[in-house]
Amino acid sequence: MVVTVDGPAGSGKSTIARRVATRLGFTYLDTGAMYRAVTLAALEKGVPLGDGPELGRLASRLQLRLDDAGPAPSGESQSRVFLGPRDVSLEVRSPEVTAAVSEVSAHAAVRSAMTELQRRLAGRGQTVMEGRDTGTVVWPEAEVKVFLTASPEERARRRLLQLKARGLTAEQEQVKREMLRRDAWDSGREVAPLRKAEDAVEIDTSHLTIEQVVERVVVLVKEAKAKGGAV
Ligand code: DC
Numbered sequence: 001m002v003v004t005v006d007g008p009a010g011s012g013k014s015t016i017a018r019r020v021a022t023r024l025g026f027t028y029l030d031t032g033a034m035y036r037a038v039t040l041a042a043l044e045k046g047v048p049l050g051d052g053p054e055l056g057r058l059a060s061r062l063q064l065r066l067d068d069a070g071p072a073p074s075g076e077s078q079s080r081v082f083l084g085p086r087d088v089s090l091e092v093r094s095p096e097v098t099a100a101v102s103e104v105s106a107h108a109a110v111r112s113a114m115t116e117l118q119r120r121l122a123g124r125g126q127t128v129m130e131g132r133d134t135g136t137v138v139w140p141e142a143e144v145k146v147f148l149t150a151s152p153e154e155r156a157r158r159r160l161l162q163l164k165a166r167g168l169t170a171e172q173e174q175v176k177r178e179m180l181r182r183d184a185w186d187s188g189r190e191v192a193p194l195r196k197a198e199d200a201v202e203i204d205t206s207h208l209t210i211e212q213v214v215e216r217v218v219v220l221v222k223e224a225k226a227k228g229g230a231v
Contacts, residue, residue, distance in 0.1 A: 001026075001228075003128045003221060004135035007148035008183050008194060010155025012205045012213060014078055016148065017130035019214045024128070024221060028068050029121055030079045031131030031138065034114050035105040036092035037064050037081050042104055043096060049103045056109020064117070095168070099178065102185035111191050133192035135200050143224045145200035146217055152176055154206045 003026065005017040014030060021028035038059045041047075047054050067080040080089045091097065104110060111133075118138045122129055129138065135145035150158075156176035163170050186194040196202055201220060205213050 001126050001144075001221070001225070002122055002139045002142040003144040003146070003217070004139055004142040004197075004200075005128065005130040005146045005148060005217070006132055006135050006194065006196070006200070008132075008155065008186065009179050010158045011148035011150050012158070012210070013130040013148055015210055016146075016205075016213050016217060017128045018078075019210065020217045020221070021128040023214065023218055024126070026126040026128045027121075027124070028079070029118065029127050029129040030066065031114070031118050031129060031134060032101075033066060033079050033081050033092060034064060034117065035110070036097050036101050037083055037088065038062060038110055038114070039097050039101040039104040040088055040092050040094075041083060043100060049100055052107035052109050055104055055107050056113055059110045059113035062113075066121075090166075093166070095170075098182075102182045102189075106185060106189040106191065108191045115192075132186050132194040135197040136195060137192040140197065143228065144217070144220045145197050146220070147196040147200040147202045148213070149202060149204050150206040152180060155179060 003020065005013050007013050018028050020026070038055065041058055041062060042049065042055055045058065047058055063084040065082040067082065078089065078093070080087060081092050082088065115138050118129065118134070121127070122139055131138070135142055135147070153176070156172050156179055159175050159179060160170060160172050163175070183194070203213060203216060
């Protein structure tokens with residue numbers, strides 16, 4: 001069984017997907033972390049962010065590994081990310097990577113390399129995957145699809161808290177502007193734009209607690225299992 005959780009930045013995907021995976025004993029797959037790793041490698045190697053073919057080559061050669069054994073230094077819900085032997089969990093969440101990731105992930109060549117890897121990883125067993133296109137492109141046959149939303153103000157507030165927890169300072173208006181810019185890139189790109197799959201269940205998390213959202217998703221999974229006769 002595969003559960004997909006898509007939505008814009010700050011809608012609660014990582015926190016919810018990780019907790020649902022823990023509750024169900026499923027593997028958690030953070031596809032955003034993968035695009036962030038490609039972006040970090042591109043910035044370090046000086047590959048121009050507009051060079052799709054070169055970024056695609058970089059993405060398909062990347063020695064990328066995600067590890068969910070324990071909480072990452074960047075926050076409880078995020079995966080540890082490795083490039084070769086290097087733990088880059090903190091670097092992939094830096095403001096520089098965050099500012100560049102939407103442009104890098106808009107290239108078709110980058111997306112096809114990452115989508116292939118995501119399908120391979122999710123194909124190993126029961127998985128909760130989160131991102132922008134997991135229910136529409138990566139795993140459209142998922143048994144349960146969720147699309148999370150929240151107001152821009154609430155999403156900016158959450159991002160600010162995350163940054164503060166990491167000792168970074170920022171201003172809420174600036175975080176909101178940056179987030180809306182990323183939303184526009186992610187929703188406006190030609191390949192696999194952020195959008196709700198027709199058969200996804202939309203949950204507005206603005207006024208819900210994490211536990212309430214997790215509970216709703218777990219109920220959806222239980223209902224899907226009952227329907228499929230695989231309780
Ligand atoms: O969820 P996140 O903030 O870590 O995602 C970082 C960026 O990666 C996001 O702005 C767009 C891109 N992304 C994507 O294009 N497709 C995905 N499935 C996941 C993330």
